[in-house]
Amino acid sequence: xxxxxxxxxxxxxxxxxxxxLPGIKTxxxxxxGTFPGPTIEARRGRxxxxxxxNRLPVPTVVHLHGxxxxxxxxxxxxxxxxxxxxxxxxxxxxxxDPRAVVTRLTRDYTFPMDQRATMLWYHDHRMDFTAPAIWRxxxxxxxxxxxxxxxxxxxxxxxxxxxxxxxRAFDGDGGLAYPALDPSLRAHPGVHEPYLAGVLGDVxxxxxxxxxxxxxxxxxxxxxxxxxxxxxHYDLEAVTEDxxxxxxxxxxxxxxxxxxxxxxxxxxxxxAERYDVVADFSGVPVGGLVKILNRLGSGRxxxxxxxxxxxxxxxxxxxxxxxxxDLPAWNRSDAVRVxxxxxxxxxxxxxxxxxxxxxxxHPARTDVTVGLGDVEVWRLIADVHHxxxxxxxxxxxxxxxxxxxxxxxAGLKDTISxxxxxxxxxxxxxxxxxxxxxxxxxxxxHEDMGMMANLEIG
Ligand code: C2O
Ligand code: CU
Ligand code: CU
Numbered sequence: 001x002x003x004x005x006x007x008x009x010x011x012x013x014x015x016x017x018x019x020x021l022p023g024i025k026t027x028x029x030x031x032x033g034t035f036p037g038p039t040i041e042a043r044r045g046r047x048x049x050x051x052x053x054n055r056l057p058v059p060t061v062v063h064l065h066g067x068x069x070x071x072x073x074x075x076x077x078x079x080x081x082x083x084x085x086x087x088x089x090x091x092x093x094x095x096x097d098p099r100a101v102v103t104r105l106t107r108d109y110t111f112p113m114d115q116r117a118t119m120l121w122y123h124d125h126r127m128d129f130t131a132p133a134i135w136r137x138x139x140x141x142x143x144x145x146x147x148x149x150x151x152x153x154x155x156x157x158x159x160x161x162x163x164x165x166x167x168r169a170f171d172g173d174g175g176l177a178y179p180a181l182d183p184s185l186r187a188h189p190g191v192h193e194p195y196l197a198g199v200l201g202d203v204x205x206x207x208x209x210x211x212x213x214x215x216x217x218x219x220x221x222x223x224x225x226x227x228x229x230x231x232x233h234y235d236l237e238a239v240t241e242d243x244x245x246x247x248x249x250x251x252x253x254x255x256x257x258x259x260x261x262x263x264x265x266x267x268x269x270x271x272a273e274r275y276d277v278v279a280d281f282s283g284v285p286v287g288g289l290v291k292i293l294n295r296l297g298s299g300r301x302x303x304x305x306x307x308x309x310x311x312x313x314x315x316x317x318x319x320x321x322x323x324x325x326d327l328p329a330w331n332r333s334d335a336v337r338v339x340x341x342x343x344x345x346x347x348x349x350x351x352x353x354x355x356x357x358x359x360x361x362h363p364a365r366t367d368v369t370v371g372l373g374d375v376e377v378w379r380l381i382a383d384v385h386h387x388x389x390x391x392x393x394x395x396x397x398x399x400x401x402x403x404x405x406x407x408x409x410a411g412l413k414d415t416i417s418x419x420x421x422x423x424x425x426x427x428x429x430x431x432x433x434x435x436x437x438x439x440x441x442x443x444x445x446h447e448d449m450g451m452m453a454n455l456e457i458g
Pocket of ligand 1: 065123125391440442
């Protein structure tokens with residue numbers, strides 16, 4: 001993607017036909033014709049403006065996930081970018097939002113980038129329609145870099161690989177199959193069934209390609225993982241042909257570098273989570289294959305991708321034992337308030353829905369008001385698996401099920417994977433901007449079916 005000027009990007013959202021499965025044409029909704037969308041490269045402290053033009057047949061909303069963004073650029077679900085010729089800005093939003101910003105065909109989103117270096121992602125966030133829009137292709141990466149991270153000597157250049165993992169299903173014509181788009185399902189009672197739990201696909205894509213095999217040197221690689229699936233959870237492992245597991249050395253979380261590396265044998269990743277890991281292929285013979293497997297999958301969904309070690313290679317990269325010293329260290333005693341939120345199934349508009357604190361999302365209701373600068377502890381409890389995401393404020397995990405956090409909870413997060421029946425405590429300081437933000441389940445179907453709430457920072 002070419003910046004159109006200093007830290008300015010232009011993206012046209014449009015329908016594009018791409019070949020994802022060999023020899024098969026798949027119509028997608030894209031950011032600028034690519035899937036995933038173009039990767040935006042940013043420097044910490046240098047604001048980025050992205051102008052989005054909507055040439056899709058539907059309204060859209062762009063959200064930078066993990067961004068510390070003023071509310072007017074955060075992509076509130078009713079803050080639409082309209083397609084040309086769309087005359088009803090309320091369409092598709094069955095609930096009146098008195099604060100809905102009036103909409104336009106093109107809009108600038110401004111991101112201050114006043115935050116830690118990390119890998120963010122941008123995706124559609126239109127109310128009630130986020131899941132099918134992401135499914136059809138509206139997601140891309142946004143990487144923030146800084147000098148401190150670059151001075152560490154981590155694997156870089158062609159040995160740094162952002163990996164966007166997602167599952168998709170295809171219909172007989174090569175189109176993406178999304179249950180809600182299939183008119184035959186609408187006629188059935190229990191129409192929600194195919195997507196109540198979240199939509200899964202049987203094809204695993206990495207950076208838009210099915211089960212890719214990537215050639216690597218026998219050296220260390222930095223793998224920047226994002227689970228951009230609507231609803232699929234993975235438990236990743238890297239396994240050689242002779243059945244040996246390679247360590248996945250975690251160096252970063254959703255919101256940037258950890259204080260110190262954490263070594264995993266297997267790494268669970270929920271929708272919207274990012275893990276920054278280093279894998280060392282130096283012990284793998286030239287010609288050897290390392291498969292990235294998904295222990296939660298079955299059949300072909302148990303495989304994600306593979307690395308083919310193509311050649312030996314000099315390697316002067318390293319993983320320092322101290323990665324960063326600027327992680328916020330909030331204590332329970334800093335918190336001015338403790339709040340409880342349940343994430344559970346319930347009734348919504350007479351049908352099945354997913355609720356926070358017993359309520360489905362409503363844009364005109366403020367669910368939580370916090371003071372600017374306040375530190376709070378939030379206790380979250382889930383009925384089934386819910387990856388809970390908070391806009392604006394990165395958080396630390398304080399506990400899970402009354403016990404200390406897990407190794408994978410290290411660092412600064414913006415999404416926490418709550419397991420069935422599990423409770424967890426997170427702590428954060430709500431600073432940066434005043435205004436209206438969101439928190440929600442990042443199972444995209446749960447989000448569309450009500451599991452989202454408004455947070456007002458006053
Ligand atoms: Cu990744 Cu509110 O979303
Ligand atoms: Cu977000
Ligand atoms: Cu959920």
